[in-house]
Amino acid sequence: MGKLKKSVYSLSGKEEDLKDFKISMQNKIGHKRMLIDFERQDEEANYGKMPYFVYSGAVEFPAQLAISILSELGLGSDKLNFQKGTEIIFDNHGESYSYVKFDEIWDFIKKLNEKNFLVAMLLIASSNNHWVSITSIQQLIIRELKEYKIEIDYSKSSVFIAMSFGEEMLKARKSIANVVRDFGYEPMFIDSKEHNNQIVPEIFSEIEKAEFVISDLTEQKRGVYLEAGYALALKKQVILSCEKEDFKNNHFDVSQINTIVWSDENDLESRLRERIKAMHNLVKV
Structure with missing residues (x-):
């Protein structure tokens, strides 16, 4: 059971509100979808049949968000x-x-x-995905949550990201963070966290709390190796990556580990998505 599902299932005294919330959301999202269909039909009546890609964002639902919903509910990919x-x-x-x-x-x-319906609605409402199918209903969900006074004390599961913080790695950092957020996790970069403690205990604490760890070895920082090793010692899943030209400089002790060797930030982002899917064994595409 995911952290969000645990928070939702801890709600008490809200059974009637949850029933009413579900009915209201079914009606309002159903009506919104009907309006989107009518709008497309009107445009096709006036301008002729449109290519599928023009409206695909309104009729398709992003796989990463679907995976997040299934994962949070403890369900497999065969459901969709x-x-x-x-x-x-x-x-x-x-x-x-x-x-x-x-x-x-x-x-x-x-x-x-x-309660599971609420879990799905909360994940959709908090998604940073820009597909029309998502953005068109997010405000509906948020308004109904306020209407029925449904509040959840929930913080997303984190993924600890160990990598060089040099300026040359800023694009790679952004790519990794984008992928992590798309799968419903919060990226944890230790240099972004406000704290007043010694840095090493703080790093270890965040690794212990993380769902899994991503370690990019580019620029061969010793701290990144230390953090990956600590995560492995805790038996956490660790995804290793490294820029192609720098891969030959890797330490010998990781040379036998399946590492994402990337050529540019787009390649890193694409391959990291596939690795996380495979790691969770949620979807075969």
């Missing part, structure tokens, strides 16, 4: 049908991505009990 799409930018094919049809996941969510 994951598909592959390809980004189209100015008629050019871009990178592939994974998604679930919105109607399919919405039917799945509607069948959940009131």
